[in-house]
Amino acid sequence: MLRLLSILSLMTSTAIIMLVLIHYVHGNKGYQEPRYNAISEARISGGGYEGIVVAISPQVSEDANLIQRIETIMGDFSSYLHTITRDMTYFKEVRILIPSTWSDNPSYVSAVSESFENSDVRIDNPGEDSSFPNINRPYTAKPTFCGSQGLYIHLTPEFVTNGDIANVYGGYDKVLAHEWAHYRWGVFDEYPQPGEQHFYDSSSGQVEAVRCTKSITGTLATLDGEACIVPPDGYPGDNCRFYDTRNSPQTASLMYKQFLDYISEFCDEDEDENSNERLIHNAEAPNRQNRHCEMKSVWQVMKEHSDFVRSQGTVNIQPTKFVRVRQRPARYVLVIDNSASMFARLLPLRQAIYIFINEVLVDGEELGLVSFNNIAIAIRNLTTINDITRNTLFMDLPTQAEGATTIGGGVEKGLDVLNTTGEINTLGGRLIVLTDGEENHEPLISDIINKTGSVLIHTIAIGNLVDLNLESLATRTGGRQFLHQDSSTALFDIFSQFGVDLRGASAEELVSEYIANFTMAEGLRRITFVRDNTLRGGITIYVGVARELGFGLGSEDLFEVRLESPSSRGSQSRFEISASLFIVETNSQEEGIWTLTLQSKDFNSLNVSVLVLAETEEDLNNLPITASGFWATSDLNPPQVQTAFVSLSRGYNPVIGPDVEATVETPNGVKKIKLYDDGIGEDIVQGDGIYSGFLSSLDGTGRYSAQFSIRGEGQIVNGARVGVGAAVDPEKGQAEWNVTYEPSGDVQRTITGGSFTCNNAMTCTDSNNYGPYRVNNLHRRDFLAENRTVELIFAAPGANLMDGRARSYVIRYSTSFDEFRGTFASGVTLGTVENDEIPYILTGNPNIPSMARNEEIYTIMLPLRSEDETYFFALTATDGTYISPPSNVVSVKLRAVVRATDRPDAASSTTVQPTPNPKRNLLAIIIPISVALQLIIDIFGLCQYV
Numbered sequence: 001m002l003r004l005l006s007i008l009s010l011m012t013s014t015a016i017i018m019l020v021l022i023h024y025v026h027g028n029k030g031y032q033e034p035r036y037n038a039i040s041e042a043r044i045s046g047g048g049y050e051g052i053v054v055a056i057s058p059q060v061s062e063d064a065n066l067i068q069r070i071e072t073i074m075g076d077f078s079s080y081l082h083t084i085t086r087d088m089t090y091f092k093e094v095r096i097l098i099p100s101t102w103s104d105n106p107s108y109v110s111a112v113s114e115s116f117e118n119s120d121v122r123i124d125n126p127g128e129d130s131s132f133p134n135i136n137r138p139y140t141a142k143p144t145f146c147g148s149q150g151l152y153i154h155l156t157p158e159f160v161t162n163g164d165i166a167n168v169y170g171g172y173d174k175v176l177a178h179e180w181a182h183y184r185w186g187v188f189d190e191y192p193q194p195g196e197q198h199f200y201d202s203s204s205g206q207v208e209a210v211r212c213t214k215s216i217t218g219t220l221a222t223l224d225g226e227a228c229i230v231p232p233d234g235y236p237g238d239n240c241r242f243y244d245t246r247n248s249p250q251t252a253s254l255m256y257k258q259f260l261d262y263i264s265e266f267c268d269e270d271e272d273e274n275s276n277e278r279l280i281h282n283a284e285a286p287n288r289q290n291r292h293c294e295m296k297s298v299w300q301v302m303k304e305h306s307d308f309v310r311s312q313g314t315v316n317i318q319p320t321k322f323v324r325v326r327q328r329p330a331r332y333v334l335v336i337d338n339s340a341s342m343f344a345r346l347l348p349l350r351q352a353i354y355i356f357i358n359e360v361l362v363d364g365e366e367l368g369l370v371s372f373n374n375i376a377i378a379i380r381n382l383t384t385i386n387d388i389t390r391n392t393l394f395m396d397l398p399t400q401a402e403g404a405t406t407i408g409g410g411v412e413k414g415l416d417v418l419n420t421t422g423e424i425n426t427l428g429g430r431l432i433v434l435t436d437g438e439e440n441h442e443p444l445i446s447d448i449i450n451k452t453g454s455v456l457i458h459t460i461a462i463g464n465l466v467d468l469n470l471e472s473l474a475t476r477t478g479g480r481q482f483l484h485q486d487s488s489t490a491l492f493d494i495f496s497q498f499g500v501d502l503r504g505a506s507a508e509e510l511v512s513e514y515i516a517n518f519t520m521a522e523g524l525r526r527i528t529f530v531r532d533n534t535l536r537g538g539i540t541i542y543v544g545v546a547r548e549l550g551f552g553l554g555s556e557d558l559f560e561v562r563l564e565s566p567s568s569r570g571s572q573s574r575f576e577i578s579a580s581l582f583i584v585e586t587n588s589q590e591e592g593i594w595t596l597t598l599q600s601k602d603f604n605s606l607n608v609s610v611l612v613l614a615e616t617e618e619d620l621n622n623l624p625i626t627a628s629g630f631w632a633t634s635d636l637n638p639p640q641v642q643t644a645f646v647s648l649s650r651g652y653n654p655v656i657g658p659d660v661e662a663t664v665e666t667p668n669g670v671k672k673i674k675l676y677d678d679g680i681g682e683d684i685v686q687g688d689g690i691y692s693g694f695l696s697s698l699d700g701t702g703r704y705s706a707q708f709s710i711r712g713e714g715q716i717v718n719g720a721r722v723g724v725g726a727a728v729d730p731e732k733g734q735a736e737w738n739v740t741y742e743p744s745g746d747v748q749r750t751i752t753g754g755s756f757t758c759n760n761a762m763t764c765t766d767s768n769n770y771g772p773y774r775v776n777n778l779h780r781r782d783f784l785a786e787n788r789t790v791e792l793i794f795a796a797p798g799a800n801l802m803d804g805r806a807r808s809y810v811i812r813y814s815t816s817f818d819e820f821r822g823t824f825a826s827g828v829t830l831g832t833v834e835n836d837e838i839p840y841i842l843t844g845n846p847n848i849p850s851m852a853r854n855e856e857i858y859t860i861m862l863p864l865r866s867e868d869e870t871y872f873f874a875l876t877a878t879d880g881t882y883i884s885p886p887s888n889v890v891s892v893k894l895r896a897v898v899r900a901t902d903r904p905d906a907a908s909s910t911t912v913q914p915t916p917n918p919k920r921n922l923l924a925i926i927i928p929i930s931v932a933l934q935l936i937i938d939i940f941g942l943c944q945y946v
Contacts, residue, residue, distance in 0.1 A: 032640045033145040042120050042184075044307050047315030048092025055097035055119035060157050062102045066123070069160050070096055071322045073172045078320045080173040081180065084254065084265060087314040089307060093321045100327040108326035112454035113478050115327075120183070121153045123160060127623070127651030132719035133734040136165050138175050139725030140182035143645050143683075143690040144632065146293040147186040147301050153179045154652070154723065168733040169726040170259030178258045178726050181266065185302045188288035190256040190267070191727045194737050197286045199236050201893040203817040203870065207235055209242030212253045212267050212289070214282040218244040223736060243730070252279045255289060255298050259729035268299040283821065284889065288724070291776060291888045292684065295821065330361070330430065331382060332498075333368040333414040336398055337435035337462075340373070343401040344550035345436060345462055345486070347580060348609065350397050351544040352491035354579045357394055359510060359540065359613065360498055361385045368417040369396055372410030373403030374441045378417050395578065407435055407467060408443035411457070415448075418455060429455050432498070433473060436462035445469045452477055460484060460494060461703055461755065464667055471634065471757060481634060483705035483755035485665050489517040490705060492542065492611040493752040511535065511624050514612035515707065515750040522603050527596040529612050532714070532745040534625045534650055536589055537615035539563075541596060543573070543582040544609040552580025559606070560599040566592030591745060623651045625716070625744060629662075629708040629753030636704075636756055638763035641770065641801065642695040643682050644753060646675055646708050650716050650744075654689025658712035658747045662693060667702035671695070675708070680795045680853060681773050681802040688722065696803040697767040698758055705755040714744040771882020772797035772806040775875065778890050788862045789842055790892060792873075798852030799879040806877040806884075809846040811858075813839060813873045820872045824886075827874055836864045839871060849877065862892070 042052045054070055071094075078091035097114045116122065126135040136159045142150030159165050169175045181187050190212040192198045202208040209218065220228040220240055228240040244260055253267035267281040281297030283290060293301055302308055334353065338346065361367060363386050369379035380396050383389050411433060418429040439445065449472060458479040459470050463486060474481040484490040493515050514529040531539075543561050545553050553559055556575035561582040563571040567590060573582040584596075600606055616624045625648065632643040644662050648655040660675040675693035679686025682694050695704070718740045728735045758764035774797070781791040798804040812827030814820035820827055832841045844858035863869075871892070877884040 033148070044089065044310075045092065047088055047312055048090050048318065050093045052091060052094045052121075053097055053114045053119040054094060054121040054123065055114065055116040056099055056102075057116060057122065057124035058099040058101045059125055060099070060123060063157065063161070066157055066161055067096060067098070067324065070123070073160065073176070075320045075322070077173050077176045077180075079317060080177060082317045084177055085302075085308075087317075088311050090315070090317045091320045092318060093323065095323045095325050098324060098326045100329070102326070104326060105324075108324050111325040111327045113456040114325050118478065119152060121155060123155055123157055124652075126156050127653055133736075133738060134721075134728060136168075137721075137725060137728065138169060138179055139723035140179050141690075141723045142182055142186070143647075143685070143688070143692060144186065145684070146188065146296075147304060148632075149186060150183040150724075153183050168259075168729055170257075170729065174254060174258040174263070175726045177254050181255060181298065181302070182724050184307070185298075185305045187255055187298045187301050188292050189724055189727070190253050190282075190285065190287045190289045190298075192287060194721060194735075198241060200284065200286050201235070201891040202284055203891075205870075205893075208285070210285045210287055211242070211244070212256045212282045212285060212287070213250055213278065213280050214285075215277055215280075216244055216248060216250050216256075218242050241730075241735075250278045253281070253298060257727045257729075259727060259732075266298040266302065269297045284817070284891075286888070294886050295889070330365040331368075331418060332361075332366070332430050332432060333370055333382070333417045335370045335372065335376075335410040335414040335431055335433040337405060337407070337410070337437065338371045338373055338398040338401045338403075339405045339435075339437055340402050341405075341437050341465075342462075344548075346399060346401055347546050347550040347552055348491055348544060348607075349434065349462075350394075350399075351542070351579050351581050351609070352495040353397060354394055354576065354581060355492060355542055355611065356495035356498060357385075357390050359496060361390075363387075367393055368414070369393065370410055370413045370417060371398045372406055372413065373401075374406055375403075376406060376409040376413035378413055381417055381420060404441040405435065405437040405439055405467075406441040406443060407433070407439050407470065408445045408448045409441070410435075411445070411473065412443060412448045412451070415451065415453070415455060430479075431455060431457045431473075432460065433457060433470070434460045434462060435466055435470065437465060438467040439469070445473060449473065449476055458482070458498070460491070462486075462491075464702055466703070468757070468759070471755075475634060481755050482752065483665065483703045485705070487517060488665060488705075488707065489515045489609045489611065490707065490752050492544070492609055493707070493750070496611065496613060497752070511614040511616060511626060512611065512750055513614050513748050514610065515752075516608075516610045518608055520598065520600050520606050520608045522600050525598045525600075527598070527610065528593050529596070530593055530711070530746045530748040531589075531591050531614065532625060532747045533591050534623070534716075534744060535591075535614045535616065536622050536624070538585065538587040538589070539594075540613045540615060541573075541584040542609075542611045542613070543584075543596075543598065545580050545582065546607045547602075547604055548607075552577075553602070556582070558600070558602040560597075560601075562597045562599075564595040564597070565590045566594060625650045625655050625714070625747055625749070627708065627710055627749040627751050629706065629751050631706070631754060631756045634754070634756045636698075636758040636764075637760055638698065638758070638766070638769040642704075642756065642758075644673065644675060644693045644695065644706055644708070646691045646710065646751075646753070647689060648691065648710060648714075648747075648749070649689045652722055654687065654717045654720050654722065655714045655744060655747065656687050656689060656717060657714040658710050660691040660693075661709050662706040662753070663709065664695060665705045665707075666698070667700035667704070669699060671697070671699075676853070678853075680777055681797065685724075687717065688720070689717070694773070694801040694803065696770060696798070696800040698764050698769065699767065701759055701761055701764040703755050703757050706753040708749075708751050708753050710747060710749040710751075712747065714747040716742040716744050718742055768800065768881065770801045771879050772799060772877035772884040773801040774885040775877065775887040778875070778888050780890055780892070788864065789859050790862065792858045792860060792890065794856050794875075794887075796850040796852055796854050796856050797877050797884060802852045805851050806849040807847075807880045809849060809875055809877050810883075811841065811846060811873060811875045813871050815870060815872065817870075817872050820874060821889075824874055824876065827872070830860075830873065834861070838863055839873070860892075 074094050082090040136156045138155050140150045140153050166172050192210040222239045228236050248262045251265045268279045283295040365385045366382040368382045371377050414431045456479045457473040457477045459474045460482045462484050471481045482494050561573035563584045565588050571586045573584045627648050629646045636642050646660050662673045664671040673693045675691035676683050677691045683692040719738050721737050775794045778794040799806050811830040813830050814827040839862050842859040842861040
């Protein structure tokens with residue numbers, strides 16, 4: 001058995017050329033990647049995490065053993081976490097959220113702000129049938145950047161309750177350590193993913209397997225366990241894999257193959273206290289950690305996290321406290337501004353609340369009503385929802401607007417309504433606070449914000465003149481914040497989606513297919529929308545109609561609504577006069593294009609809002625395609641960058657293909673941005689169903705909101721490798737993945753993605769805050785040996801992040817990887833003038849970049865030299881003001897090839913022969929003894945584009 005590290009030591013010396021994209025910021029400006037504002041309430045106190053929520057999905061079958069296993073696993077992991085973080089962290093408290101569909105127990109505490117959607121760890125079914133491998137693989141949903149928290153950790157009930165399944169990934173402690181590092185500290189995997197590069201040319205002149213640390217040894221074999229055929233250049237073929245030695249003195253890294261028995265620590269930049277290299281990070285390996293974290297070690301990224309920046313040093317671990325909380329029927333209080341400025345806005349608000357009461361709230365839940373102007377009034381105490389109370393609650397909504405604005409008074413009264421039992425901190429509840437104005441009457445928000453207890457508060461700002469302290473209620477309590485402009489339909493969508501955070505990813509959730517708002521004169525207007533083959537329920541359409549100043553229609557005779565199915569079957573509407581709302585309902589499930597016809601007979605101009613909701617059936621085997629959208633941060637401070645995300649999936653299976661666009665309402669207008677799932681720029685992983693887009697320019701201080709539109713032919717990816725997560729032990733499971741693609745038909749969804757604020761008067765009004773984004777997908781094409789050229793390929797950045805066109809690129813070269821990695825300016829600029837002594841650009845003009853996201857191809861002529869040399873190349877982009885941050889590293893190797901002088905044809909390559917092993921073929925390498933030199937050049941991207 002030979003170490004991979006020694007493969008090329010049997011050959012002649014080599015030369016390597018690497019292309020690196022190095023970070024350089026012009027002056028004191030540039031951009032900062034966003035840190036995702038996690039909804040999770042997990043926080044660290046005295047070194048111990050509190051408020052961690054492990055939530056069991058309502059779709060999981062009731063199993064008391066599952067709860068016990070969660071407590072055992074998380075308790076054991078707390079001790080392990082304490083050890084691997086050098087005694088600085090542990091789990092002080094874990095709250096286990098038990099779904100309301102399970103039996104109650106006197107020991108269960110009522111859930112307060114805990115919910116499935118906001119949990120740190122989800123226990124949920126995989127959403128795949130058993131024919132797909134690794135359906136129980138633990139993973140972390142992480143579309144966010146390096147150092148930024150992910151969305152959640154996903155574990156299946158089978159993983160939690162079956163130790164044999166957990167052992168496929170290395171056991172509970174190490175798997176949870178791997179996932180917690182992804183989720184909490186924002187690091188990435190250090191092992192090669194399926195479809196990614198498994199070997200690379202290192203600066204030492206040897207071929208190395210992708211791993212961390214580099215001192216881990218192993219053997220080569222094909223996926224079938226056969227001998228690897230290694231050609232004269234020493235680079236294993238695409239079917240060849242590196243199998244790690246099972247016994248080793250190394251202990252890092254847990255972000256590599258955590259299932260290896262000897263791995264028990266994270267990699268670091270330096271030697272350990274005993275001058276041992278066992279922890280040293282391999283910065284050259286083409287893995288996602290190096291690609292996304294600028295070649296930093298895991299511990300380097302962790303030390304920059306607030307958990308460790310604010311650390312008190314080593315702490316004494318305490319036993320983890322477990323609290324079993326159970327979801328109770330939802331308890332909402334609507335806190336409605338009815339001050340004078342709300343006069344024209346009350347009707348569209350009533351229309352949206354009608355949808356909330358009749359579509360979202362389910363029997364048994366509770367709703368209370370509060371209105372406020374200069375005083376706050378409890379209109380209705382908590383009322384249990386049923387067929388009778390729905391109408392009475394709606395009729396109690398305010399219809400008059402007058403007076404001043406006391407937002408704090410309204411919130412205080414809403415808390416009183418929730419607190420009728422005197423148990424506000426145990427029973428919990430949710431306030432939905434709506435206002436269009438600034439506070440001008442006490443009590444103020446600042447007067448009551450410390451009295452909110454454990455109540456979760458959502459806020460809806462209506463218009464551009466809302467008090468800037470409003471969102472503090474949401475951020476302080478873990479709620480969401482929204483913005484509704486008078487010209488938008490945000491209210492309809494916001495209220496149609498409330499409740500998902502409580503009931504989880506239920507098969508019964510409403511799917512918003514189409515939303516629109518427009519002004520309509522007398523005449524006819526036709527709207528079309530599409531139903532795909534995953535929607536198995538009926539359709540409900542709401543058409544809200546309002547005259548100027550917010551008056552409704554006095555009669556349905558002045559407006560008509562008709563719905564026509566793809567097979568030309570018609571449905572008529574009914575008119576809810578108290579809400580000036582037309583409602584169309586049909587049980588048809590036809591797939592295809594539907595037509596909604598609106599006819600106005602009113603000579604006055606009308607404001608029309610349309611919402612199309614698909615009601616899904618309770619069928620876990622036929623889940624609908626659903627979408628959710630959110631911003632990376634709720635409080636933007638440029639040069640920090642804002643990113644919009646949309647997740648499109650059926651269950652947990654990604655949906656790829658449709659076009660995704662955001663319409664962003666800004667303080668001074670409207671912007672359009674396109675979101676991508678291509679693994680380029682702001683998008684972390686290609687084809688994961690999470691679409692990402694930068695908001696590359698701003699136009700003022702204040703609130704920004706987005707409506708996301710999804711439309712186009714899609715494919716459902718079954719068996720997909722979702723998220724980032726634990727590596728599979730190939731001796732116990734299937735390390736490769738089987739993926740199938742299922743056509744979904746034409747998909748159409750429209751959703752509202754919340755809001756954020758930008759409050760820096762200087763940078764929020766500067767449309768040129770950002771320079772070109774870091775190129776993160778540099779890769780190579782095969783070298784043409786006959787003319788010594790190589791093609792370097794990457795996706796073009798823009799002038800403003802990934803928008804527009806950069807002004808130019810600069811490529812430099814150096815002969816020291818370490819020096820060049822640290823200082824880009826240490827390199828020499830690569831020119832276009834022919835020179836046999838140094839590399840130069842043969843084709844491609846660095847002064848004429850392509851538009852963002854287009855493919856750039858540069859042909860590099862490599863030098864004609866009599867001896868080997870190692871070069872390192874680096875590229876930056878500029879817009880004339882800013883210079884881009886660093887990118888990934890690519891190696892180009894000039895290698896002396898061994899060749900037999902008197903060889904049969906079969907001796908023209910190096911062959912890796914297997915040696916017997918009951919579990920796997922171990923390997924020996926046979927090298928022809930009589931050799932001659934032939935100069936070839938091999939290029940392998942240290943961070944190959946995926």
